Amino acid sequence: MGEVFFMTKYDQQLKFGMIKQYLSGRRGLGEIIWFSCSRSS
Helix, strand or coil: CHHHHHHHHHHHHHHHHHHHHHHHCCHHHHHHHHHHHHHHC
């Protein structure tokens, strides 16, 4: 169970990093999404 959880968390971080990288090319939109994401968590 721990392994699955770790893999899922790693996968989420990887996807999140990719999304962040993708959005960093579109500064304004990326910052808005990043701001709302960090606000909600």
